[in-house]
Amino acid sequence: MIGYLIRRVLGAIPLLLGILTIIFFIIHIAPGDPTARFVNPNVSPRVIEQMRHNLGLDQPLHIQYAKWLWNFIRGDFGYSFGMQQPIGQILKGWNGVLWNTLQLTLVALVMIFVVGMLVGIVQAVRQYSVADNVLSFVALFFYSMPSFWFALMLILLFSLKANQLMAAHPGWHWLGWFQFPASGMTSVGYEYMSFGGKVADRFKHIFLPAVALGIGNAAGVARYMRGSMLEVIHQDFIRTARAKGLSERTVIFKHALRNALIPIITLLGLYLPFLLSGAVLVETIFGWPGMGRAIVDAILQRDYPMVMATSFVIAAMVVLGNLLSDVLYAVVDPRIRTE
Amino acid sequence: MPATVTPEQLPPEPITQPAEAAPAGVPGRRPATRTEVLLSVVPGLGHLVRGEWVPGMILLLLWGFTLSLAFLTRAKIAAIFTARRLPVDALVAVVTLAVTALLLWGWAFRDLATRSRRPRRMHGDSQWSIAARHFRKNRLAIAGLVVMLLLYLVTLVTPLIAPFDPAEQGNIILSRYLAPSLQHLMGTDKFGRDIFSRVLYGARISLSIGFIAVGISITLGTLIGAFAGYFGGIVDSILMRFTDMMLSFPRLVLLIVVIALFEPSIYIVVIVLGLTGWMGTARLVRGEVLSLREREFVQAARALGMGDWRIIFRHVIPNTMAPVIVSATLGIGQTILTEASLSFLGLGVQAPTPSWGNMVADGRDALINAWWIATFPGIAIVLTVVAFNLLGDGLRDALDPRLRT
Numbered sequence: 001m002i003g004y005l006i007r008r009v010l011g012a013i014p015l016l017l018g019i020l021t022i023i024f025f026i027i028h029i030a031p032g033d034p035t036a037r038f039v040n041p042n043v044s045p046r047v048i049e050q051m052r053h054n055l056g057l058d059q060p061l062h063i064q065y066a067k068w069l070w071n072f073i074r075g076d077f078g079y080s081f082g083m084q085q086p087i088g089q090i091l092k093g094w095n096g097v098l099w100n101t102l103q104l105t106l107v108a109l110v111m112i113f114v115v116g117m118l119v120g121i122v123q124a125v126r127q128y129s130v131a132d133n134v135l136s137f138v139a140l141f142f143y144s145m146p147s148f149w150f151a152l153m154l155i156l157l158f159s160l161k162a163n164q165l166m167a168a169h170p171g172w173h174w175l176g177w178f179q180f181p182a183s184g185m186t187s188v189g190y191e192y193m194s195f196g197g198k199v200a201d202r203f204k205h206i207f208l209p210a211v212a213l214g215i216g217n218a219a220g221v222a223r224y225m226r227g228s229m230l231e232v233i234h235q236d237f238i239r240t241a242r243a244k245g246l247s248e249r250t251v252i253f254k255h256a257l258r259n260a261l262i263p264i265i266t267l268l269g270l271y272l273p274f275l276l277s278g279a280v281l282v283e284t285i286f287g288w289p290g291m292g293r294a295i296v297d298a299i300l301q302r303d304y305p306m307v308m309a310t311s312f313v314i315a316a317m318v319v320l321g322n323l324l325s326d327v328l329y330a331v332v333d334p335r336i337r338t339e
Numbered sequence: 340m341p342a343t344v345t346p347e348q349l350p351p352e353p354i355t356q357p358a359e360a361a362p363a364g365v366p367g368r369r370p371a372t373r374t375e376v377l378l379s380v381v382p383g384l385g386h387l388v389r390g391e392w393v394p395g396m397i398l399l400l401l402w403g404f405t406l407s408l409a410f411l412t413r414a415k416i417a418a419i420f421t422a423r424r425l426p427v428d429a430l431v432a433v434v435t436l437a438v439t440a441l442l443l444w445g446w447a448f449r450d451l452a453t454r455s456r457r458p459r460r461m462h463g464d465s466q467w468s469i470a471a472r473h474f475r476k477n478r479l480a481i482a483g484l485v486v487m488l489l490l491y492l493v494t495l496v497t498p499l500i501a502p503f504d505p506a507e508q509g510n511i512i513l514s515r516y517l518a519p520s521l522q523h524l525m526g527t528d529k530f531g532r533d534i535f536s537r538v539l540y541g542a543r544i545s546l547s548i549g550f551i552a553v554g555i556s557i558t559l560g561t562l563i564g565a566f567a568g569y570f571g572g573i574v575d576s577i578l579m580r581f582t583d584m585m586l587s588f589p590r591l592v593l594l595i596v597v598i599a600l601f602e603p604s605i606y607i608v609v610i611v612l613g614l615t616g617w618m619g620t621a622r623l624v625r626g627e628v629l630s631l632r633e634r635e636f637v638q639a640a641r642a643l644g645m646g647d648w649r650i651i652f653r654h655v656i657p658n659t660m661a662p663v664i665v666s667a668t669l670g671i672g673q674t675i676l677t678e679a680s681l682s683f684l685g686l687g688v689q690a691p692t693p694s695w696g697n698m699v700a701d702g703r704d705a706l707i708n709a710w711w712i713a714t715f716p717g718i719a720i721v722l723t724v725v726a727f728n729l730l731g732d733g734l735r736d737a738l739d740p741r742l743r744t
Contacts, residue, residue, distance in 0.1 A: 152699065302599075307596075
């Protein structure tokens with residue numbers, strides 16, 4: 001197992017280097033320059049030239065690439081042109097963009113699997129019933145929905161309209177349960193809240209983005225879960241379990257579910273690229289200070305070191321996700337382990 | 340004695356017998372009379388007289404819709420022939436209308452007229468006709484197909500049905516942010532432009548981008564997958580490592596990086612979407628080719644001395660088409676979603692040209708005052724993608740023998 005893991009990680013290195021190299025050259029060849037925003041009639045061209053020299057942009061491309069590669073291997077991501085900070089600082093820590101995105105994607109991931117699996121189980125147990133058909137269609141609907149549009153609709157209903165209603169009807173306190181903030185990670189007075197208040201505030205802020213990010217994938221998981229569950233339910237050992245008089249609940253949740261989970265578990269890691277793609281849009285809409293927004297801003301500003309660092313983190317997360325799904329597969333299915 | 344004989348006890352009939360007897364035995368398959376065929380001068384009427392309500396009503400409604408559209412827009416149609424420069428858009432629309440009307444007519448006639456003839460069952464079913472039979476049973480998939488055809492039809496006749504010019508700004512004070520009404524079915528945006536017309540024109544952009552981009556990525560993916568699978572060895576490892584590499588990066592971010600190279604425009608978006616969407620198809624085709632390569636008919640072709648290229652293009656690739664068609668259909672839906680996301684971020688179709696994505700982005704600023712700006716283009720996206728997904732699922736069920744029930 002450990003040997004396998006090491007081999008996989010080593011195999012991923014050329015993959016990562018390859019994609020990073022492609023991105024390096026594309027983004028450097030692309031027209032535009034990080035110093036472009038300083039160009040104006042009051043700044044002499046010589047200052048701009050000096051700036052380019054200081055940033056190392058006046059050197060030939062292959063030398064810039066070699067320099068970047070050398071620094072990257074030593075773990076030095078460099079200095080963000082746009083944010084004027086070392087990139088390590090921007091990424092790392094409890095306030096770094098990496099953790100912000102991870103929070104969002106992890107909450108979304110949990111939601112995807114809880115909702116998706118529940119819906120899938122209900123559908124499989126009541127195959128061809130009205131509930132099955134309705135849920136199938138609703139799932140397809142959400143699966144086909146653009147996440148950015150769904151995010152806007154969520155903001156419209158649960159933030160803007162809810163605020164309006166609350167202002168119009170001060171007596172309707174229950175509306176508070178359906179009212180969520182439209183952007184940011186915390187409220188203005190977050191620092192002065194009690195611990196419980198802080199947790200509640202964080203939850204309220206993360207709820208809408210996580211729903212917007214996760215709902216499409218949850219519909220996908222529901223589909224897989226239904227198929228996987230149906231396959232298991234028709235097998236002999238389920239009939240045996242029923243025949244020996246076990247309650248339906250035990251049969252479904254203990255005997256069937258555990259076996260149906262095997263193919264589902266592997267999805268856990270494979271959804272990461274989709275979530276990261278979605279995070280670009282959802283973070284932009286909800287003003288969430290995470291990786292997705294950081295990389296788009298960096299690309300648009302031609303903030304080369306930042307583009308490379310965020311690309312690396314994203315690609316590494318995807319590779320780790322794939323690895324995780326393979327490992328989980330081996331953990332839950334002993335037949336794989338022996339190979 | 341004969342009364343007790345059950346059908347099972349009868350000797351097996353010769354194979355030609357049931358084929359002749361079947362059309363008469365199946366209810367609703369009775370041969371059409373001459374009057375019924377003649378009644379189909381108005382498509383659908385013949386079916387209605389026979390009591391076949393569903394096809395009759397559909398034919399009648401579509402026919403009526405086409406004719407009334409032509410009648411209602413007669414002023415616009417007349418304008419085509421008097422215009423100084425030939426408006427290609429409108430001409431295409433008129434031709435589409437005429438062709439649709441003719442097709443409906445011909446189909447109604449043919450459907451009834453062939454009922455009286457014995458169906459041709461000379462040789463066994465091909466793989467495709469079996470699939471077609473399974474597909475026809477799937478009502479949801481048919482619905483998806485109908486919606487898809489209607490969407491493409493609408494994109495062709497858009498110049499006739501759009502009530503306003505999509506770029507027409509109207510009176511900026513009086514006609515901006517108008518709520519949906521009879522005059523503006525989906526309201527107006529901040530420049531007073533009619534949302535309904537813009538959604539119709541946006542359909543053209545989104546659907547054609549989806550179609551062309553998927554065409555590119557399917558071609559690329561099939562070629563790469565077929566080469567990798569057929570040649571194996573070093574070619575396979577290089578191509579598949581490259582595929583893995585492309586897959587290890589979220590598509591949207593990759594798209595944003597590549598689009599940074601160019602001024603965003605429709606053509607760039609189409610090409611870039613096509614160039615970043617082939618990986619799934621490549622893997623799929625490679626898997627199929629790996630098993631096809633060892634089959635007898637490929638070995639026979641090789642034994643006959645055919646070249647590798649001929650074997651790949653004439654024998655291997657045609658046999659991988661079933662899953663590729665499914666993935667293309669599902670891919671169009673996904674590509675429309677991705678294009679909308681790019682346009683939403685301002686990196687896809689650029690401002691004056693309406694696309695569903697950039698219309699939603701426009702509506703974002705005025706969400707509370709004018710909900711209709713962002714809502715309707717979004718609904719259009721959802722409907723379109725749902726249609727493609729239904730169609731793709733139906734095709735998958737019909738084309739994959741393991742999924743047929």
